[in-house]
Amino acid sequence: MKIATWNVNSLKIRLPHVLDWLAEHKPDALCLQELKMEDKAFPHEALAEAGYQAATNGQKTYNGVAILTPTAASDIVRDLPGFADEQKRIIAASVDGVRVICGYFPNGQAVGSEKFEYKLRWLAALTEWVREEMARHPKLVLTGDFNIAPEARDAHPEWTDEIHVSEPERAAFRALTDLGLVDAFRLFEQPERSFSWWDYRMLAFRRNFGLRIDHILVSEPLRAACRSCAVDKAPRRLERPSDHAPVVLDVDA
Template identity: 40%
Template sequence: MKVSSFNVNSLKARLGNLKDWLKKASPDVVCLQETKCTDDTFPRGEIEDLGYNVAFHGQKTYNGVAILSKHPIDEAIPGLPGNDGDDHARYLEAVISIDGGAMRVASIYLPNGNPIGTEKFSYKLAWMDRLIAHAKELLKYEEPLILAGDYNVIPMPEDCYDPIAWAGDALFQPESRAKFRELLNLGLTDAFRACHTEPHRYTFWDYQAGCWPKDKGIRIDHLLLSPQAADRLRACDIDKEPRGREKPSDHTPIWAEFDF
């Protein structure tokens, strides 16, 4: 089974690219972020025509997450627990039927947090606290769990082209990275780092200043696995091809294969 995460940076703008990639890569489960569309405008029919069941949680212009699955989606739960007043469409969790049981997948679009020193950074850290608390509860189920998405966190210096250039950014602040480590310390595995030790592999390249052709990127899209999922991990990598297309997202997919 192949599970992918892809921040599409607007479904309306990238639908053609997304459909082409789905046909070519043929992932079994896809977690999308930044769909930037309301639920009533989600292109459900076009994606279902490609053989996917869909669940989505959107809002106008901003945010938006979705889960596509070739397997039945038994349950879809929108919103991250812990703050009933938070109306940002940043979290969607689904239970998916697989041979011999079920797996749980979440599509995550973690807050950016910039600029630091503002309520936006405080919101980011509070959101991460809620994610840590919820992940702790999900791990009690002792089932295959994949927390997939755009975490807006650069875990280590080797995950960006120039740590000094990112020193003042919320994605690379010590507090953000500490929260990410706290999440991993619950017993989760970073799928990419479980399969790769080489530095300077990226999932995001800004549109500005020739970042893509110069490979000035950062690794902020992650697949975090419960022990039950990590035990079945066979491979994980970054698919750079979609970032080189015409009018691409500034992110590219990350994928992992499992022996379920």
């Protein structure tokens, strides 16, 4: 089973990239973030022609998440239960016996800001809900743009901004792994300075000045079944790319 996550930073702009990537890689589940479109604008027809269906949770201009699958997913949940929020950041679905949660985690803007406090509240609510989901679904994958680089090696050494690398954010990431989730990327030997996001400015991608903030966490029953997990940089090299690259997990599930 191949599960991938990709913040496309506007599906309207990046749809050709997504369609080409689906044709080449044929994932069993592709989790998308930052759709930046309402559900009624989602390109279901184009994706159907590519052999995919979509469960969506969209929002005009901002946010938005979706899970693309070759056959219809089931038991779909949109938004964090019990957390009042107008921002569309969560969608979950069962795919071939695996519970897949796709999230676009808040950015947080700056440490100490109101948006940062919202990020921490959102993360706390997510953690409690994922705990409940894991009790119902032993085979679970939590994936998406976390907007957190969990360790020093996940940020370029010259990264000086506190956001994404602050201790409160990293503690929130650890709270998720303490539930019994494992960072699939770190189950395998990886190149040094492996990142999934690079700013559009300052030739960041060419200089590999980036962060690893896109993650795939797996529950313990899936750990031994993981075969590989890697960042696919190829789409980041395209014309008008997303600033994120896909992360891809192969698992015998």
